[in-house]
Amino acid sequence: MTDVNESRDPELPGRLLTVERDALVPLLRARSEEDFALATAACPGWTVRDVLAHCSAALIRVVEGRFEKGVFSPESNDRDIAERAEWTNARVVDELERGMTEAGPVIAEAGGVLDMIALGEWVHAGDVRDAFGEPGAYAGDGLPHALTLLARVTREKGHLPLHADLDDVDEPLRLGVESGTRTPARFIGDAATLVRLYSGRPLAGAEYELAGAEAGELNIFG
Structure with a gap:
């Protein structure tokens, strides 16, 4: 991870x-x-x-x-x-x-x-x-850099812990801070949908699984 x-x-x-x-x-x-x-x-x-x-x-x-x-x-x-x-x-x-x-x-x-x-x-x-209407709106060549930065930003903001199993990224991603007071949430889906969740963007019918947290809790820009 x-x-x-x-x-x-x-x-x-x-x-x-x-x-x-x-x-x-x-x-x-x-x-x-x-x-x-x-x-x-x-x-x-x-x-x-x-x-x-x-x-x-x-x-x-x-x-x-x-x-x-x-x-x-x-x-x-x-x-x-x-x-x-x-x-x-x-x-x-x-x-x-x-x-x-x-x-x-x-x-x-x-x-x-x-x-x-x-x-x-x-x-x-x-x-x-x-x-x-471009495909892969929240993906592209910058996505690996964006995911790394997103993970670090959520840690530095003391955001809720989440473990993400991404369909299109080889390794799982750990976001937020594990404090022992809250079981990490779990996300299963593609990386672009994870970005949409953390940025409060419309999900446009995306298919994903989120357990242990509400979608609105993830928005770091709200």
Whole structure:
């Protein structure tokens, strides 16, 4: 069973962002202007463009070290999106590409406090692929990095313990913290569904087994 009690890999968030950049940016540049106006099921009220504007703004804040009071709150996110309302879609994608390229070293040096941003960016990329109807929205080449980061984030947040037997990953995954006061929950299913559960995304008829916990307890972004 994969354990993440080893020391933090500071380069992991940056690797995840780089892998996702190389997959997502070409996809975005190939889409029509109309596709950026598609609604996202994962983020009610937000279009694909809104999600991308939020992602690019968050990463540029990391790159530039701008963390004023209330940053990443719903109000702050709405302001970031509004500030980019007059931008072309291409400019939003350019900023996103820059952020995904330059944020990694900054996150690495931050000691772990910004690691979850990289995971959130990867999940949002899945939200965009899901809106486009792309297969494997929450999978792809970044999935192994994302799972490793997810496991460590849940441990550092003191999240409930869970043992995941994944259909498409060779080794089981251990998430959260085993304290002796709660029997670890069990998950059986594919890795993308596990990601959806931990990020509070629609399950879209996914087949899985979860015992010892309610789905809502797993959401680390809620």
